[in-house]
Amino acid sequence: MDTVAMHIADGIIDGPTSAVFAAVALALLAACVVKARDDLDERLVPMAGLTAAFIFAVQMLNFAVLPGVSGHLLGGAMAAALVGPWVGALCVSTVLIVQALMFADGGITALGLSIVNMALIGALVTYGILRLLLKLLPRTRSGVTVAVFVTSVVSVVAGAAGFVLQFAIGGVADFGPGLGAIATGMLGIHLLIGVGEGVITATTVLAVATARPDLVHALRGHTLPHRPAVAGGAE
């Protein structure tokens, strides 16, 4: 999983394609700035900043997948579930901008591409799927777990599919018929990453939902049965 540690570098996708996606990303950011005010009073910016710091920290914390192989979260689905689609996408975009400007992680000209893959697809579109699943699945702890898990897997695979699409449009290399095989490999690897992301995201969201249900944006108006009290005591 270490191979996905870096975001898209400069020179992978050609200039015109990068420019188009940068325009899309700018429009998305503008929409986020406007809509985030509905979810989060502008004066409550400290909370959004701490959420961005949280996503940033989570991306830096590796967890073991197998001995010797570690992965880290992308955090798009987690951000969307916890703080909502607009603030979530805004926080993920902010993390990407800081990583490009300060850590040289991801090319500056590729920022638009990354923001579309991880904020627009990874957080915003994903949130719609999450709400839909929450509506369809039973309102239980396992229902929420399954919904968040599936959403996380979809967000990672869809983000990777976004990259494959961008590469097909403006990639520097022409794989011809080989593109299909590479796309399959890319999506397959990200399916595995997505399972790891899903397990962690679902457990994290459930942990927050247990302690402070009011803080899980995706569960607003969605009452969960309380976890049965630990056995023992009176008898």
Added chain:
Amino acid sequence: MTAGHPDALYVPGDSPVHRLPGEVKIVAVVLYVVTVVATPATEVAAFAGYAAPVAAVVIVSRLDPLPLARRALIEVPFLLLAVLLPFLSTGPRVEWLGLTLSEPGLWAAWNIVAKATLGVWAAVLLAATTDVTSLLTGLQRLRCPTVIVQIVTFMVRYVHVLLDEAHRMRIARLSRGDDPRFLWQVRATAAGFGALFLRAFERGERVYVAMLSRGYTGRMPVGAERPAARVREWAAGALLPATAVTIAVTATVA
């Protein structure tokens, strides 16, 4: 995990590059990288030329190139991708040392190696010569939406607090006998993430209330103490992209 703290990237100094305002350096780096990416890979000489202004910045800023080079290693995953391209791409083949390689694939690999390397070096130099406050003031002066600048401000200020907290939680877990080595043992890690989020968010609430009590009205007084860039400074900053554009024009005309 001090490497995670953005301030750790800044190398204090008092060179002309360090003294330039953040907004000048951000614009210079972005224009430079855009010029590099827009250049066709076949203009090999142009890319050699692009390295010159970057090297000049390293010299003028009096930075030790070795730590910078170590930071630039972040692009290694993409260099690996570049190595694969000549084997996987279609198109006419060329023979080289007994290997059959795709010619367009070789160009694509060169394209990634050259552009990603120059882009990474430009960003590494920006971070090494610009402290966080100056970078944030720069973003604000460049009319980046206030809400984004403020989110970045808080993020940068608190990310090391959260990383330290995560580190302490990890030590506490390990010292109680936890030994997470497989994905299916990940529950404790995830529960830790949950706790970390709660602490982060509740800290945000506390910070917000503390700021309110000190007269916070929704706007941060970021950068008030730093003067905006003067024409002379913009001109100095323009040297980097101007050199790149001159090289690009010369290469494509010639």
